[in-house]
Amino acid sequence: MANPEPPPAPIEKLRAWWSRRQWLDGTHGGATPAEVLDATGWARSVGGAAPYLGLFARAGLDREAVDGAVAALEVHELPSARGCTYVLPAADFALGLAAGAGAPEGELAAAEKHLGVTRDEIEKLCLAISQLLSRNGPLDPSAIRAGVGGASRSLGEAGRKRGQSTTLPLALGLLQARGLIRRVPPNGRLDQQRYAYAAWDQPVVGSAAELAERYFSWAAPASVKHFRWFSGFTAATAKAALAPLDLTPLPGTDLLLPSELVAEFQEFTVPTTPHHTLLAGIDGIHLLHRDLPRLLDPADAARPSPTAKGGRGFGTEADPQSHVVLDRGRIVGIWEYDTEREEIVHLPFVPVDDALREAVDRTGRFIREQLGDARGFSLDSPKSRAPKIAALRAAAAARPNG
Structure with missing residues (x-):
């Protein structure tokens, strides 16, 4: 009799694994911006604070270090996957441009x-x-x-x-x-969308299979659907891109994992100590898959979202309508930055302990002292954000221990 197929991996293990692979476990302090992006994936940029927040959460990088890497062309914001702008490491400039051509x-x-x-x-x-x-x-x-x-x-x-x-x-x-010009932020910052243009001579080279290999190094386990979302490829192109890769299906799921990671994944256990990180709603932990329910516990997925129109549940949204707090890959709260009071307004989904307070305070200091704001995108502003902040304050105050 054939051996029975092993049961699917628990969602808690998958979340914690994704979090660790995304360097959200607090073990990579001191890495450079290029090293972070090379290991965890391209950072979506829409004129907001997402790249800064993601690099700070993963490696403790301050704004000076990130802006210095931009100035030195160690990382750069380029049109890439789906024609959308991402911040890429120099090693991926050619591939990113090819992906967005x-x-x-x-x-x-x-x-x-x-x-x-x-x-x-x-x-x-x-x-x-x-x-x-x-x-x-x-x-x-x-x-x-x-x-x-x-x-x-x-x-x-x-x-x-x-x-x-x-x-x-x-x-x-x-x-x-074509890699013949590049956008240059006049003040050297990534959280705005005012640009000058400079001449450039950057090769544009890369195949669909190369993009697939990079994607699964950042996002696995992931499904073909997840990869198609990120790449924008048709079903036929995605199938051809995945054919050369050595991917192993996870039992009971449609998720694929590079075969060289299977043993490591099987041996991996969920950390027992919480580790909270505050990230943008478009951070790669979400946007590489764009499958929000996988990061939510069922009770949290059913919660009315105070920052979404019509009181929709969190689990029905394609993307979070506010920034997120994660613990070992699970979304455990949402937040916005109040520029008037210079503080984070936070709606937790879990009891607030000292570790969570410290994570909120640490990120709040980073925003206050180095960024000045944490816009979600270029047109986000303190004025337009005011209703969200009011809704978050009211929902947080209504909590039993609010």
């Missing part, structure tokens, strides 16, 4: 179809921008527009309705994807 081509195709744009005019604009930046960069978009003169043109009302007021963004997107 299709997005600006798609935007150009849409402009050709709907706005009367031609590839020839955009290629001529690309050449004009490249020559300008080689002579005079870095330059902000206004200076580039003035410098290229008639090579850039308005797309009129039709363009404005489609979010393309001129041809300039089309050319900038293509040049970035």
Whole structure:
């Protein structure tokens, strides 16, 4: 008789494993920004504090260290997976750009179809921008527009309705994807979306299989669905990308794990001591899979979310509507930063002990002294965040031990 298949791994073990692989166990202090991103994955950046919060939580990195790595091109914000911006280590610049190369081509195709744009005019604009930046960069978009003169043109009302007021963004997107220009934050910070552009000469090289290998080194165990979300690949492309990899299915699940990690995973046990970290809602512990319920206990998944419209349950959201507190891979609370009072407003899902208080205080000091705010994204502001903060305060006060 064949041996029975072993039972599925408990969700607590999976969460704790993901947390450890994401360096959220407090054992990697002193690592560089590039080392963190190489080991745990590219950090999603949308003009908010997520990269800073993630690097601080994983390696205790302060803003000066992160900004220094950006200035030295040890890490950089680039359009990559799905055409979205991530902060990548230098070793992945070529692969990241290759992963995102299709997005600006798609935007150009849409402009050709709907706005009367031609590839020839955009290629001529690309050449004009490249020559300008080689002579005079870095330059902000206004200076580039003035410098290229008639090579850039308005797309009129039709363009404005489609979010393309001129041809300039089309050319900038293509040049970035080709590694010929890069965005430079004028103040050196990642938590804003004002940029100048500089000439660059970065190769764009990488295959779907290489991206799959990198992904499973960061996110495994993960499913094909998880990988397709991250990569934006079709089912056929994802299947081809995974074919060369040596992946082992976890019994009773649709999750795959690199075979070289199977023995380590089997021997892994959940730490008995809590370890709390405060992260952005788009941190890789969530966004590499974008499968929020796996990080929530069932009772917490059913909780009404005070920061979501309509009082939806946490488990019904695609993404957290606020920043999150984790303990060994489980979301145990949500939080926002109140700039007026210069403090974190925290709604815990678990009893608050000294370790959790210390984690909240430590992150609050980091934000107050080094960042000034913890925006979720570029358009997030203290004013727009005020209703969330009020809702969190009210929900926290209503707790039995509030």
